[in-house]
Structures are given as structure tokens and as C-alpha cells.
Amino acid sequence: MAESLKAITEISLVRHDEIRLPFPPPLGLYIHMPWCVRKCPYCDFNSHEAANLLTTNGRVNLQNTDSLFAPYIDALICDLEGSLASVWGRNVQTVFIGGGTPSLCPPPLMAKLLDAVRSLLRLSADAEITMEANPGSFERERFEAFAATGVNRLSLGVQSFSDDCLRRIGRIHDGSQSHFALDAAIRIFPRVNIDLMYGQPGQDLASLGSDLAAALHYVDKGLSHLSLYQFTIEPNTVFAKHAPACMPDEDLLESMQWLIESNLAHAGFEQYEVSALAQNGQRCRHNLNYWQFGDYLGIGAGAHGKISDHQGIRRTVRRRNPELYMDSLIPESGKQHYTERWLAPSDLPFEFMLNVLRLKDGVPSHWWQERTGLPATVLAQMANQAVSKGLLDQNPTHWRASDLGWRFLNDLQASFLRDTP
Numbered sequence: 001m002a003e004s005l006k007a008i009t010e011i012s013l014v015r016h017d018e019i020r021l022p023f024p025p026p027l028g029l030y031i032h033m034p035w036c037v038r039k040c041p042y043c044d045f046n047s048h049e050a051a052n053l054l055t056t057n058g059r060v061n062l063q064n065t066d067s068l069f070a071p072y073i074d075a076l077i078c079d080l081e082g083s084l085a086s087v088w089g090r091n092v093q094t095v096f097i098g099g100g101t102p103s104l105c106p107p108p109l110m111a112k113l114l115d116a117v118r119s120l121l122r123l124s125a126d127a128e129i130t131m132e133a134n135p136g137s138f139e140r141e142r143f144e145a146f147a148a149t150g151v152n153r154l155s156l157g158v159q160s161f162s163d164d165c166l167r168r169i170g171r172i173h174d175g176s177q178s179h180f181a182l183d184a185a186i187r188i189f190p191r192v193n194i195d196l197m198y199g200q201p202g203q204d205l206a207s208l209g210s211d212l213a214a215a216l217h218y219v220d221k222g223l224s225h226l227s228l229y230q231f232t233i234e235p236n237t238v239f240a241k242h243a244p245a246c247m248p249d250e251d252l253l254e255s256m257q258w259l260i261e262s263n264l265a266h267a268g269f270e271q272y273e274v275s276a277l278a279q280n281g282q283r284c285r286h287n288l289n290y291w292q293f294g295d296y297l298g299i300g301a302g303a304h305g306k307i308s309d310h311q312g313i314r315r316t317v318r319r320r321n322p323e324l325y326m327d328s329l330i331p332e333s334g335k336q337h338y339t340e341r342w343l344a345p346s347d348l349p350f351e352f353m354l355n356v357l358r359l360k361d362g363v364p365s366h367w368w369q370e371r372t373g374l375p376a377t378v379l380a381q382m383a384n385q386a387v388s389k390g391l392l393d394q395n396p397t398h399w400r401a402s403d404l405g406w407r408f409l410n411d412l413q414a415s416f417l418r419d420t421p
């Protein structure tokens, strides 16, 4: 670990004069909250089980989260203050409070954090402010209080409406809590997303169909965005050591994808990204900015950021462990709370295409020069090869994955990797 940090620090000293952006891209703010009631066995996010939130009868006790979050919110504000020089004068268009389970934070502390964001940054008047939440710790009064702090979009980690599915993947909530939280959320927040997972252990087509039907039941009431993720077994998770039984095979996964596309298109949802579907005008502005190779300031334990300026493009990452992160933000600690890496010109074809080709519509080709500061000649040869293989649609003004490229997106993205010796 010490060696890898040292390597990142050394790389951070290298800037690349060739990268000259005519103007910086749009900017978002990502805030990471690292705690959950219980760690899900499939989860590889930077999330940590908070002590004493789950009672012996399986209920969630949110009474004592002040002592957990108060020092963390102070650390976040300190982190934000220390980051201002890197984004000085720029408008912030979106805020995304993710985790972990940010909704465990007491609403008055969330208000303190968002007040600090508004007073320190130039937050657009119509900024999208999203918060993630878990149906297992949903209380109507708390969520009304979150809405009063300015959160105007809720992203609810439903994953399924089936008790059996939820139990098999180790979630803390059941199907009735998924329904209760979603029903309340769309009454409280102007915009609501739910996360659903397909390809879960033991899930069949009928079960997925029931989940989709349950979700679509809320469309008339205001549900306008869905994130559909494929369930996968990730390294360093409980499921990586103890694999769940009855994982779906490739044929079933393909049938599930077809079921999702046909059901949701019929209900007026457009798939605009690999995992994201929205009704007209309801795309997630914050995530769109990632995929359009925009900038984002990332604060909080383990948060990643990308910042462009007259010196080039940096990727930043905060200390991952919440205690070490908070400790490093005590002024007298003398410790660095983040590391950074300047992107080299040879990194940028893959970095740019990895993101923008996730968008079904692709992007205008002039964004390459605007958002990387490099001439189009840098990736012309790679793009031409992808076109000749039928993976990329290219016209004088636009790039997008072809139908074939959409099916084999990893191969298309990999064609923009720099040659390794």
C-alpha cells in the first residue's frame, strides 16, 4: 500500500504541456458518505458497517447517528474549503451525495453540509441535488426534512421488490419496504430514481418481470428514472469467497436484457446509457456529466474527482478509510488527505471514449478537443480502425457506438487503449 501511494505521488508531479483546454467543461460535486447499516455481501463500494444501527430484532435505529456524522460533516466542509482554489469561479451544476447510505446522516447535519456547499461554491440556481437512500432505513419525516435542505432528486436502492431476491443478496429491507419507500419518495421529491438489479442469484425471468411491473406501477405517480445494473460477483466481497448458488447463465442474462428493453421502451423509458433509462427530460444531469467527460470535484472518504485547468487534467482520490480521511483533515495532522495524477496525452483517447461511448447517442466530435485539449489527429487512427471493424459510427460531427459496437462495448472501448510495450 505504501509503495502504491508513493507511485501515485510521483506520477502527480508530471504535468503535460500539450494538454491545453480552451475552456473548462461543466463541473459537478460528488460527496461520499461511507457508512451503511450493514455491508451487503456483493458490495465492493467504499462502504463500512456503522456500529449499533441494527437492533437485535432487525430494526434500524437512527437515533444515535449524530456522533458518527458530526465530525465527518466537519471534515467534508474542511475538505471543500481546501479544494476551492482548484475550482475557483466555476459554476457547479449538480451535487450528488452518494455512498454508503447518505440518508443515515441526520437531516440537520445534511442541512449544515448543503449550506456550506451553497456559501462556498457558485451553485447554479437550478442545480440538481441528488441523495442516495436505502429503503431499509426510510422514515417519511426524515425524508421530508432532506427535501427541505434542498435535495431535489432521490436515488433509492430498491434492487428488487421480491422478498426472496432481497434475502438472497443480503439486503436489509424486504419488498414491502421497497414499496413503502418508493411510494413516499415520489410524493416528497420532485425527481426519483430507483436502482434495480437483474441477473441476481436465483432470479428467473418471471421474477424480473414482476420487478419491472412493480416499478412501472409507479410511473404514473412520478417515477421517471431507472438504473438497471447487472448483478456481478466482485473481488474482495463476501460473495467472492462464498459464491451464491444459482447464478443465471449467459442465455438467461440475454433474455433478461431483452425483457428489460422491451418492457421499459413500451412504458416510455429511453435507454440513454448502458445502465440508465429515463423518461423524456428526466436524465440524471450529474451522471451525464461524468459520461460527457465533464469535471467533478470529489470530496469524502475514497471519493474520486477529475479537474481540468490551464495546467492540464488531474484525477484525484481521497483517503479511503473514513477515520484516516477525517484524521488527515485535522489542520495540525500534517497529512495529505488525497493523491492526484495528471493525465498524459496518451491516456486520453481511452479515458474519453471509455465514458462517452457509454452514451447511446454518443457525443459531438468537437468535444474531444474541447474536453481533452488535444487535436483530433491524436485519435484519428484508432477511430478509423474502430469504424472499419463496424464498431463505431462516425460522421464529420459526431461519434457513437454502432449497433455492433453497443453489443461489444468493451471491445470498442479497448480499441482506444494506448499501445503497451
Ligand code: SF4
Pocket: 035, 036, 038, 039, 040, 043, 044, 045, 047, 099, 100, 101, 134, 157
Ligand atoms: S447499501 Fe449499498 S453501499 Fe451499502 S453495503 Fe449495500 S450495496 Fe454497498
